[in-house]
Amino acid sequence: MLQLKQTFQGVLNLFLERACPLCQRSTAHYLCQDCQRQIQRCQVAGNEWSEQTPYPVFAWGTYGGVLKRTLSALKYENQPQLAQPLGQWLAESWLKSGKAVVGATSIVVPIPMHESKKQQRGYDQAELLAQSFCAASGLRLKSQGLERVHNTTAQFQLSPAAREQNLAGAFRLGQALQRSSVRSVFLLDDIYTTGATIRSATQTLQQQGIQVSGVLTIAIPKTVR
Ligand SMILES: [Zn+2]
Numbered sequence: 313m314l315q316l317k318q319t320f321q322g323v324l325n326l327f328l329e330r331a332c333p334l335c336q337r338s339t340a341h342y343l344c345q346d347c348q349r350q351i352q353r354c355q356v357a358g359n360e361w362s363e364q365t366p367y368p369v370f371a372w373g374t375y376g377g378v379l380k381r382t383l384s385a386l387k388y389e390n391q392p393q394l395a396q397p398l399g400q401w402l403a404e405s406w407l408k409s410g411k412a413v414v415g416a417t418s419i420v421v422p423i424p425m426h427e428s429k430k431q432q433r434g435y436d437q438a439e440l441l442a443q444s445f446c447a448a449s450g451l452r453l454k455s456q457g458l459e460r461v462h463n464t465t466a467q468f469q470l471s472p473a474a475r476e477q478n479l480a481g482a483f484r485l486g487q488a489l490q491r492s493s494v495r496s497v498f499l500l501d502d503i504y505t506t507g508a509t510i511r512s513a514t515q516t517l518q519q520q521g522i523q524v525s526g527v528l529t530i531a532i533p534k535t536v537r
Pocket of ligand 1: 335345
């Protein structure tokens, strides 16, 4: 039923203008031009790889302002369509960076939500971002590469030490990577903050002999860059 509703909505959207999810002005696109321009001012220009992180992190933008607002709308205001332009912009800057190594090992695994949370929200934003990113970049998507085992407490409520604890053993290898010959992957998440989520996911993959080549993210705070 949900799928039917989504298909119907997709058909409707072809013909109707809708409200921009950020400012409610009418637009035929995912966002109105004004909001799109404002978001694009958050883009990191030319130095997308962060050097302050223990893993190579490739970020499209700086977390804050209207980009923060957009990610919040994507996650908490039932605006899954925002994943489409964000994933596409990440892919465009990735391809332009000249450091993108595209080959047989270029596989993208989104950091998954717990299944019960996904059911509640109706979608998993990192999965949608990864779909859009892979469609535009040519990298291969493994949506079920990881599974979230624990329904962890929201990270922002916790201290750094409590975040590590909260996330220890949070993941297990998902169906898509079981019995596969994949030996390295890129992880993709909407935001990179303390890196605790990535550390936990990386541990799970490494235990299975899979290396993490890097992390792709829409936004990284200025303090982490
Ligand atoms: Zn707008």
